[in-house]
Amino acid sequence: MSIADKACVTGIGETAYVRGSPKSALELQMAAARRAAEDAGISPHDIDGVIPIGVVSGIAEDFIDNFGITDLRFSALIPHGGASPTMALQSATALVAAGICNHVLIAFGRNVSAAASKAGARIHQMPQFHYVTEFEYPLGNCAPAQIYAPMAMRHMQLYGTTVEHFGEVAVACREHALLNDNAIMKKPITLEDHRNSRLIAEPFRLLDCSLESDGGAAVIVSAAERAKDLRHRRVFISGVAVGHPDSPAAITQRPDMTSLGLGKAAPRAFRMAGVTPADIQVAEIYDCFTYAVIRQLEDMGFCAKGEGGPFVADGRLRLGGALPTNTHGGLLSQAHIWGLNHIVELVRQLRGHGGRAQVPGAELGLVTGYGDLGDGAIAIMRRE
Amino acid sequence: MSELVPKPVPVPSAVALPYWEGLQRGEFCVQRCAACGTLRHYPRLLCRECFSDAVDWQAISGEGHIHSYTVAHYAYHPGFAAELPYTLVTIELTVGLRALGRWLGAEVPQIGAPVRMVLVPGEPYPTLSFAPA
The missing domain is CATH 2.40.50.840 (OB fold (Dihydrolipoamide Acetyltransferase, E2P))
Structure with missing residues (x-):
């Protein structure tokens, strides 16, 4: 049985994205979840599956208690960092396709911009970073920028990827953020601004790095039949897949350190959806770092390995380009909500509700997730 | 300049303790599967080739x-x-x-x-x- 087109994203919800929210992660998660249910046109009582994202905010019991859910039929955690939201789409799709649930809530909230919980300290509490914590952290390999930098450095050296290629990704995201009232970054940047931004972990500069931000985002995944009666035009999940890199807990030990889990997942998702990269009209690609977008484009087959740099040149990812990408501003310029904000944006685009960043006539698009040290996920969606 | 805050200190896991003890002796030691001879690093419980948990530690150059x-x-x-x-x-x-x-x-x-x-x-x-x- 294929699960293609058996599920729809029926509800989307977001809080304001900010730095320094006075609200707890749980409050932000609950607020986004309520909005997603309202957007779908269902009562929170009707939610019968919950996949909370992350392990620092709410768990299934919180949703049962706060939403008065009387018949929750499924809950699970998916502990793969920024890949988790898109991985959760796979689980939710399978759940509604199998008739186990009707409406699965995927919700996330975070409040991390307080100094005590910056990424360099935060990741060392996560079990999937145990090799890094034991063998690399004491050497000064503390945070994702440093841990991922050797992948990007090797890509530059092997394939000739340049600082300008990274800059193209940063500029595209920023241009789109300027069209989004709920984006944290408000000032335009140029390729020169990118090149002149201070070095963080070579080859990454400040403007290669995503934001630390607070907020909540949520989606409701419903059985396609149920979705007919809900508020919005249906957005189908046509292909969805998950993949893990070799040596998933240590990039250092990965046979090809430029490889990602997405390289295994993407062909499965495209096959399931019966489409090719050339058919995709809008892409929301997990952009923890500019380099990550370039590498994922290669892994999805938009171009050959090593050609991701030239592929993004000349504004291809900007609105009006051949592949408008991160139309909300991405993790780089909207907010870092683990890419659940990417899923929300893709649904918005496919509904035609993209506002000033709407890709004209967008009917088919994709979203990716990228977690921890290279776990990957992809969902291809199409509107009815 | 003196370091006001100490750097993070390694906290050896049980499976990797011989690696850390080796460093203290001036050696870089890695796991060698006692059943099939495959070397592995970072230290882990099983050999991914033969699934044996028997290990000899070997100093490498x-x-x-x-x-x-x-x-x-x-x-x-x-x-x-x-x-x-x-x-x-x-x-x-x-x-x-x-x-x-x-x-x-x-x-x-x-x-x-x-x-x-x-x-x-x-x-x-x-x-x-x-x-x-």
Whole structure:
């Protein structure tokens, strides 16, 4: 049985994205979840599956208690960092396709911009970073920028990827953020601004790095039949897949350190959806770092390995380009909500509700997730 | 400049304790599967080739070549602030494993260049480091 087109994203919800929210992660998660249910046109009582994202905010019991859910039929955690939201789409799709649930809530909230919980300290509490914590952290390999930098450095050296290629990704995201009232970054940047931004972990500069931000985002995944009666035009999940890199807990030990889990997942998702990269009209690609977008484009087959740099040149990812990408501003310029904000944006685009960043006539698009040290996920969606 | 905040100290896991004890003796020790002989690193419970949990530890030379690197310009932990900028090198070891270490060379690392291991004295463990061969 294929699960293609058996599920729809029926509800989307977001809080304001900010730095320094006075609200707890749980409050932000609950607020986004309520909005997603309202957007779908269902009562929170009707939610019968919950996949909370992350392990620092709410768990299934919180949703049962706060939403008065009387018949929750499924809950699970998916502990793969920024890949988790898109991985959760796979689980939710399978759940509604199998008739186990009707409406699965995927919700996330975070409040991390307080100094005590910056990424360099935060990741060392996560079990999937145990090799890094034991063998690399004491050497000064503390945070994702440093841990991922050797992948990007090797890509530059092997394939000739340049600082300008990274800059193209940063500029595209920023241009789109300027069209989004709920984006944290408000000032335009140029390729020169990118090149002149201070070095963080070579080859990454400040403007290669995503934001630390607070907020909540949520989606409701419903059985396609149920979705007919809900508020919005249906957005189908046509292909969805998950993949893990070799040596998933240590990039250092990965046979090809430029490889990602997405390289295994993407062909499965495209096959399931019966489409090719050339058919995709809008892409929301997990952009923890500019380099990550370039590498994922290669892994999805938009171009050959090593050609991701030239592929993004000349504004291809900007609105009006051949592949408008991160139309909300991405993790780089909207907010870092683990890419659940990417899923929300893709649904918005496919509904035609993209506002000033709407890709004209967008009917088919994709979203990716990228977690921890290279776990990957992809969902291809199409509107009815 | 003195370090006001100490750097993070390794907390050896049970499975990796012989690696850390080896460093204290001046050796880079890796796991060797006692059943099939396959080397592995970082330390883990099972051999992925034959699934045996029987291990002999073997000291390796630490020779290899540069696979990749980064230069840190920002201290994500205040204990490293006094050392900025510092360079981390990923080494393809001659025995077919990888290691991450500090770079002791005066020049920017060149991918593919041969290196030798240097254990820089430190408490409670020496710092795994590499220099041009």
